[in-house]
Amino acid sequence: MSSGEWHDGTRCVHAGLPEPTPGAPFLPGPVFAAPYHLDPWQGPAGAVNGYGRPDNPTRRLLEAAIGELEGGDCRAFASGQAAITGLLLAVLRPGDTIVLPADGYFPVRAFATATLEGIGVRVRFVPTAGPYPSFDGVRMVLLETPANPGLDVADVAALAEAAHAAGALVAVDNTTATPLGQRPLDLGADLVVASGTKALTGHSDLLLGYVASRSAELLETVTAWRSTTGAVPGAFDAWLAHRSLATLDLRLARQTANAAAVAELLAGRADVTGLRWPGRPEDPAYRVASTQMRRMPGVLSFDLGDADRVARFVEASRLVAAATSFGGLHTTADRRAQWGDDTAPGFVRLSCGVEDTADLLADLTAALDSAAQGRRLS
Numbered sequence: 001m002s003s004g005e006w007h008d009g010t011r012c013v014h015a016g017l018p019e020p021t022p023g024a025p026f027l028p029g030p031v032f033a034a035p036y037h038l039d040p041w042q043g044p045a046g047a048v049n050g051y052g053r054p055d056n057p058t059r060r061l062l063e064a065a066i067g068e069l070e071g072g073d074c075r076a077f078a079s080g081q082a083a084i085t086g087l088l089l090a091v092l093r094p095g096d097t098i099v100l101p102a103d104g105y106f107p108v109r110a111f112a113t114a115t116l117e118g119i120g121v122r123v124r125f126v127p128t129a130g131p132y133p134s135f136d137g138v139r140m141v142l143l144e145t146p147a148n149p150g151l152d153v154a155d156v157a158a159l160a161e162a163a164h165a166a167g168a169l170v171a172v173d174n175t176t177a178t179p180l181g182q183r184p185l186d187l188g189a190d191l192v193v194a195s196g197t198k199a200l201t202g203h204s205d206l207l208l209g210y211v212a213s214r215s216a217e218l219l220e221t222v223t224a225w226r227s228t229t230g231a232v233p234g235a236f237d238a239w240l241a242h243r244s245l246a247t248l249d250l251r252l253a254r255q256t257a258n259a260a261a262v263a264e265l266l267a268g269r270a271d272v273t274g275l276r277w278p279g280r281p282e283d284p285a286y287r288v289a290s291t292q293m294r295r296m297p298g299v300l301s302f303d304l305g306d307a308d309r310v311a312r313f314v315e316a317s318r319l320v321a322a323a324t325s326f327g328g329l330h331t332t333a334d335r336r337a338q339w340g341d342d343t344a345p346g347f348v349r350l351s352c353g354v355e356d357t358a359d360l361l362a363d364l365t366a367a368l369d370s371a372a373q374g375r376r377l378s
């Protein structure tokens, strides 16, 4: 079996590891360096590492790992925002038009309105579920699927075909799905952007972002941007991320199973409305999601009516932590409106952790029952 035929768990465990060397660790520890020793005669041409901003061996191993999983070459960034804003600023020029998800990650939309429009880029917001306008005259289409936090889904292959026919580039934010959930480059996208802060690394202990592509030209543009702006992750974060990647298959398997069981539970409750999980056959996103995705995310969203009921629910729960971000080991709930985005006051994004399914269902049932009674516990 060649590594290209391995299944997800095997690919995650081996992704980006150097060839076995007796006496060396499986995953070499982080290399901390600003400058490296130079060859006195050849200077920077004499070795792969000259200076820490462009060159770091720990980061390169992580990039090899993520690149293997995405099916392209990868450049790691200090955060998802650094990767996404870096790609947009590196590629777009005044007068260009970009299509962005109207329901996508809020800080990307805020950046587009504040910064991109400020430098003369035309920004068009389109709902992830469509309908999409003609892409004539568009330079880039950024899709986010499943979209955070509403979990609508876009048909990447169909939209990539339409965008390419109009001469537009297609980038897909793969944060929610992770490369095990979906492979946008295989579906025809030119670029993947993502936050590695969420399910990809999954331990709620670091910030990371990346861009992946099969285009040498686009990667060169992105690499030059990263080197000049310095938006690189540190060696320790890169190493922690690589270590965590090995368990991605295991973590996602439990998170998806938990999300499926929680979706079933929530669907049967009259006090929960607006339930969205693309893995439910009744969900509007199911048809496209089940064709283009390799597995479903551990994140779902729903509405509890108002902010007080959300607070009572989280306070009453022993397993659900109030926290933003998602994809971590611990189940978390985020009432998005508290961050000033445009969701309803009772809207909750619930990220299922890797707890035992039965424990999680029992806890959620008790917490929702308690929240429905309208009392504060403390």
Ligand SMILES: *Cc1c(COP(=O)(O)O)cnc(C)c1O
Pocket (backbone or CB within 6 Å): 079, 080, 081, 082, 084, 105, 144, 148, 173, 175, 176, 194, 195, 196, 197, 198, 207, 208, 209
């Ligand atoms: C979190 C997130 C980002 C930004 O990532 P950071 O690592 O927090 O900078 C971008 N896109 C999506 C869909 C996200 O969920």
